[in-house]
Amino acid sequence: MEFLLQGLSLLMAPKVLLIICISSIYGLFVGAMPGLTATMAAALLIPFTFFMDPVPALVSIVTMSAMAIFAGDIPAALVRIPGTPSSAAYTQDSFELTKQGKAEMVLGVDVICSAIGGLMGAVVLMTSAPLLAEVAMQFSSFEYFWLAALGLSATVMVSRGSQVKGALAMILGLFLSTIGVDITLGLPRFTFGSVELLNGVDFIPAMIGVFGISEVLRNVLEGEMSYPITRVRAGKIFSGMGALIRRYKVNILRSGLLGTFIGILPGAGADIAAWLAYAVSKRCSKEPEKYGHGSIEAIVDSGTANNSCLAGDWVPALVFGIPGDSITAIVIGVLFMKGLRPGPMIFERQPEIVYAVYLAFILANLLMIPFGYLAIKASSQMLRVPKNILMPAILMFCIVGSFAINNSVFDIGTMLLMGVVGYFMEANGYPVAPIVLGLVLGPILEQNFMISMIKSEWDLTLFFIRPISAILGGLTIIVWFFPVLATFLEKAKKRNSL
Amino acid sequence: MKKSDLIGGGIFIALGVFIILLTLGFPTLEKGHPGPALFPRILAVLFIAFGGVIFFRGVKGEKKGLEAETREEVLVPKNYFNPIFVLILMVAYIILSNWLGFYITSTLILFLLMIKLRVPYLRGLAVSILLTIFVNLMFAKLLRVPLPIGFLGW
Numbered sequence: 001m002e003f004l005l006q007g008l009s010l011l012m013a014p015k016v017l018l019i020i021c022i023s024s025i026y027g028l029f030v031g032a033m034p035g036l037t038a039t040m041a042a043a044l045l046i047p048f049t050f051f052m053d054p055v056p057a058l059v060s061i062v063t064m065s066a067m068a069i070f071a072g073d074i075p076a077a078l079v080r081i082p083g084t085p086s087s088a089a090y091t092q093d094s095f096e097l098t099k100q101g102k103a104e105m106v107l108g109v110d111v112i113c114s115a116i117g118g119l120m121g122a123v124v125l126m127t128s129a130p131l132l133a134e135v136a137m138q139f140s141s142f143e144y145f146w147l148a149a150l151g152l153s154a155t156v157m158v159s160r161g162s163q164v165k166g167a168l169a170m171i172l173g174l175f176l177s178t179i180g181v182d183i184t185l186g187l188p189r190f191t192f193g194s195v196e197l198l199n200g201v202d203f204i205p206a207m208i209g210v211f212g213i214s215e216v217l218r219n220v221l222e223g224e225m226s227y228p229i230t231r232v233r234a235g236k237i238f239s240g241m242g243a244l245i246r247r248y249k250v251n252i253l254r255s256g257l258l259g260t261f262i263g264i265l266p267g268a269g270a271d272i273a274a275w276l277a278y279a280v281s282k283r284c285s286k287e288p289e290k291y292g293h294g295s296i297e298a299i300v301d302s303g304t305a306n307n308s309c310l311a312g313d314w315v316p317a318l319v320f321g322i323p324g325d326s327i328t329a330i331v332i333g334v335l336f337m338k339g340l341r342p343g344p345m346i347f348e349r350q351p352e353i354v355y356a357v358y359l360a361f362i363l364a365n366l367l368m369i370p371f372g373y374l375a376i377k378a379s380s381q382m383l384r385v386p387k388n389i390l391m392p393a394i395l396m397f398c399i400v401g402s403f404a405i406n407n408s409v410f411d412i413g414t415m416l417l418m419g420v421v422g423y424f425m426e427a428n429g430y431p432v433a434p435i436v437l438g439l440v441l442g443p444i445l446e447q448n449f450m451i452s453m454i455k456s457e458w459d460l461t462l463f464f465i466r467p468i469s470a471i472l473g474g475l476t477i478i479v480w481f482f483p484v485l486a487t488f489l490e491k492a493k494k495r496n497s498l
Numbered sequence: 499m500k501k502s503d504l505i506g507g508g509i510f511i512a513l514g515v516f517i518i519l520l521t522l523g524f525p526t527l528e529k530g531h532p533g534p535a536l537f538p539r540i541l542a543v544l545f546i547a548f549g550g551v552i553f554f555r556g557v558k559g560e561k562k563g564l565e566a567e568t569r570e571e572v573l574v575p576k577n578y579f580n581p582i583f584v585l586i587l588m589v590a591y592i593i594l595s596n597w598l599g600f601y602i603t604s605t606l607i608l609f610l611l612m613i614k615l616r617v618p619y620l621r622g623l624a625v626s627i628l629l630t631i632f633v634n635l636m637f638a639k640l641l642r643v644p645l646p647i648g649f650l651g652w
Contacts, residue, residue, distance in 0.1 A: 051641045164551045168510055171548065175517065175541045182534035184527060189534055190520060213588075220580035220615060388615035392608045393629050395584060399591055400604075400633055404643040409592050416588050423581070428502045446537045458531055 007355025010055045011363065019056045020063050020360070024367060027064035028375040031071030032382050033390070034081040035219050038068035038270075039433070042330045043211040044394070046204050046337075047401035054338045054353055058331065059360040062314075065327050066118050066364040069270050069306050070372055073110035074379050077103055079227045086270040086306040089278040089298075096294030103230050105244075108237035109299050111372035112245060113252060117304035118365035120256035121263065121311030126358045128264070129347070132319045135468075136344035141455065142463055144320070145448035146472035147266075148441045151322040153479040155267030155434050163483060165430040172421075173438020174445070176201045183447050184454070196410040203333045203439060205402035205415040210432050211326075212398040213419025218426070219391050229384070234377035248300045251281060259305030263312020267437060269325030270306040270313075277305030311361050318342055318354060321444065326433040329440045500556045507553025514545030583614050599648025600638075604630040 010016065023045070030041035041064055049057035072083030073094065080095035082088040097106045139147075152170055159166030179190045180200030191197040245252065255277040262273040281301035282291045291298050313324030314331070321342035323329035335342045340350065347354055375382070402415040422432045456462045464470045478485075517538050524535035532539075587607045595603040605626045612622035637643040 047637075048641070162552075164548050164555075165506075168545070168548050168552065171541050171544050175513075175538065175545075178538050178541070184533045185525060187524060187534045189524070189538065190517075213584075217581040217584055220584055220611075221576055221578065386617075388612060388617050389625055391615065392611040392626075395587070395611065396604055396608060396629060396633055399588065400637050400643070400645065403645075404637055404641060407644055409596070412588070412592050416585065416592075420585065428506055430506070449537070453531075454527075 003351040003355045004359075006352040007357075007359050010352060010356045011059065011359050016056045016059060019052070019060050020363065020367070023060040023064040024067045024364070024371050027067030028071040028371060029382060030064075031068030032074045032083045032375060032379065033385070034075050034079070034083055034383075035222075035387070036083075036215065036394075037211070038065050038072070038084050038086070039326045039330070040211040040215050041065075041068050042327045043207045044397055044401060046207065046330060046334060047404045049334050050204075050337060050405055054335075054340060054350075055356045057334055057338065058353070058357050061327070061331055061334065062310075062357060062360040063364040063367070065310055066114075066307065066361070066368060067371060067375075069310060070111060070114035070368055071375055073114070073303060074107065074376060075383060077106045077110065078230045078232070078379060079383065081227070084271075086274050088271065089274040089306075090302045092292055093295050093298045096292075097296065097299075098230050100294060102294075102296075103232045104234075104236040105240065105296065106299060107232060107234075107376050108239075108241050109244065109296060110303050111237065111369060111376070112241055113300050113303040114307040114372070115365045115368045116245075116252055117256045117259060117306070117308035118310065118368065119362060120253075120304075121260045121308035122358060122361035122365065124257070124260040124264075124308075125311040125314055125361065129315050129319055129354070132315065133344040133347040136319050139320075139344070139468065140466075141448040141452040142466050142469040143472060144444060145452060145463070146469055146476055147316075147320050147322050148445040148448065150472055150476045150479065151266030151316070152434075152437060152441055152445070153476050154265055155437050157479055157482060158268045158272050159431040159434060161429050161431065165428075166434050169425060169430045169432060170434035170438040173435040173440075174442040175438075176206070176435075177439050177442025178446065183443075184450055196408065201439070202406065202411055202414060204337075204405050205411040206418045206439060207330060207333065207436060208398050208402045209415035209418030209420075210422035210435055212394065212401075213415060214422035214426060214432065216391050216395050216398070217419065217423045219387055227383075229380050231380055232376060234373060237373065237376060244296070244300075248297060251284075251297060251301050252304050254284075255281065255301040255305040256308040259308035260312035262305070263309035263324050264315045266316045266322045266324055268309075269327070269433070270309040273309035274302040274306040278302045307365070314357065314361075318346065318357070319344060323437060323440055326436055329433075329436050332440055500559050503552050503556030505556075507549045507551070507556055510545045510549030511553060514542040514549060517542035517545070580614065584611065587611055595646040595648075597648055599650055600634065600645040601630055602648060602650070603646070604633065 027041060030036045031038060042061055045060060045064060049060060068084060069086050072087035075081050075083045076087040076091040077094040077098050080091060082091045094106050156163055156166040156170055179197055181198055182189050188198055258277055258280060259273040262268045262276060278298055278301060281298055282288050285297055287295065313328045316322045316324050317328035317331055321332060323332050332342055340346060398415060399412055402411045405411060426432050464473055521535040521538050525533060527533040587610060591603055591607055608626035608629055609622055612626060613619065634645065638645045
């Protein structure tokens with residue numbers, strides 16, 4: 001209780017409240033702009049968080065991401081383009097309903113379900129994180145090695161498109177993390193005589209490159225798109241919502257929990273939560289034929305799941321220092337930058353920060369209703385901001401933002417290179433989020449492996465003798481062989497049915 | 499035959515081989531246990547293995563996980579020079595900013611990019627100047643980042 005009050009007082013400081021408002025508007029804008037993702041918004045936010053105290057820094061990311069994931073629904077409903085990948089699952093349904101003249105209802109469901117989902121996620125975060133942290137207290141380097149390996153494997157497993165390409169992207173991230181002084185002998189690896197590279201590839205310019213610059217490159221390639229925007233009467237979005245929510249209360253509960261669970265799994269983010277919730281919803285629905293042709297039930301389910309996932313993503317990030325998705329990978333980078341080590345100790349040493357994060361989730365999701373209403377009201381103006389002005393502006397923010405961390409031009413070069421790599425990889429079907437997860441988890445993976453090996457005098461069996469380590473190791477290996485297993489099972493099933 | 503997979507796979511295989519070559523000179527730990535070279539070498543082997551899968555998929559022209567390809571077909575009007583132009587501008591910033599200072603370099607780069615993206619001249623110039631002032635306020639004044647000062651002192 002004491003920490004809760006401390007967290008609350010940290011959150012209620014006028015400066016923090018101002019940051020919350022600014023981050024909300026920023027998140028709503030970026031989320032609503034097709035082509036700009038919440039991850040990009042987080043990457044561009046880091047240079048600013050660098051100059052903030054830990055609580056406002058974390059709170060700004062929490063608020064921004066919650067608002068952005070909701071705002072992605074607005075262009076999905078109005079122009080049939082998802083604002084962020086997390087709204088892609090139900091874009092078709094949203095737009096079909098808009099065509100039937102029900103845009104207000106869709107947007108009302110979007111904002112209310114996002115807020116409820118977000119609150120459910122926050123409750124799960126508040127209850128499960130401290131419990132898991134107690135378990136995590138007993139972890140040693142063996143368990144942390146497996147956790148990092150499990151997180152990375154899960155990321156590859158769930159990457160959309162080719163898993164081999166996902167694996168290559170992750171290995172690239174891991175390789176980039178090996179650049180710099182190694183931990184066993186202090187040997188400079190792959191630095192080619194560069195002093196700047198001794199400390200490794202700086203995470204922040206790399207992130208801004210992969211998520212910011214590549215986005216700019218992609219957008220300028222496509223040229224200006226103009227689309228007819230449906231006008232909405234924002235005043236009507238909440239009418240009939242009470243009955244609708246009561247009707248679909250089971251869906252909301254199911255998808256809220258499902259989304260949070262997906263979030264807790266390392267590597268799977270809000271977009272996957274939305275797709276899965278959509279699939280489950282269709283299977284459980286009494287009207288599955290409506291899916292894809294304007295089903296409000298689909299929107300209720302996936303809209304709840306993607307926002308509840310956000311808080312879930314923070315569970316492994318705070319408890320183990322293993323990011324739940326690419327946004328929390330950025331969060332971990334920010335925590336390290338602030339001299340805070342994510343992991344069970346943060347619950348003992350800085351509980352007020354953890355509580356401030358919990359409360360920020362609750363506040364952000366409550367604020368989502370008024371802010372979301374305003375965003376919907378301003379949607380037609382917002383969607384008219386021309387990209388040919390927005391893209392140069394983002395480019396300049398990327399350049400100055402990556403320079404700002406170390407005041408070094410070298411970082412701008414890193415950003416440029418990573419932007420080009422990210423752009424080409426994505427254009428050829430390689431997911432880019434695993435690069436960043438690899439970059440963040442690489443040092444954790446290598447350090448814990450080397451420490452364990454040196455401690456045990458190169459006895460590999462210890463990785464499987466400690467009970468928790470054995471479970472985590474077993475899970476990791478199952479994930480590795482899952483694609484093979486799935487193909488085998490499918491073949492067996494076909495054979496049986498013949 | 500799928501060119502992008504052939505090239506992509508080839509690059510990753512080459513990267514793997516290159517990493518192994520670079521790690522040949524790395525020292526080992528006591529009693530000959532692997533040290534700094536271990537992790538990079540494991541990654542190099544994985545690069546070669548998975549890069550090989552992509553490469554052979556390219557040879558066979560297997561259509562799997564081709565989201566990017568279908569996406570490419572959907573987006574019609576393309577300006578291939580625009581991304582290259584953005585990269586040229588970024589390199590120009592790296593080279594010019596210390597000499598011209600932030601104000602001039604930033605305005606110039608923003609203006610050139612906007613013109614390339616077909617913003618009307620006058621509007622482009624006005625927005626470029628305003629944006630430069632805004633970025634300067636945010637970073638130099640608010641966050642106290644020492645943005646480059648050129649020979650003119652601004």
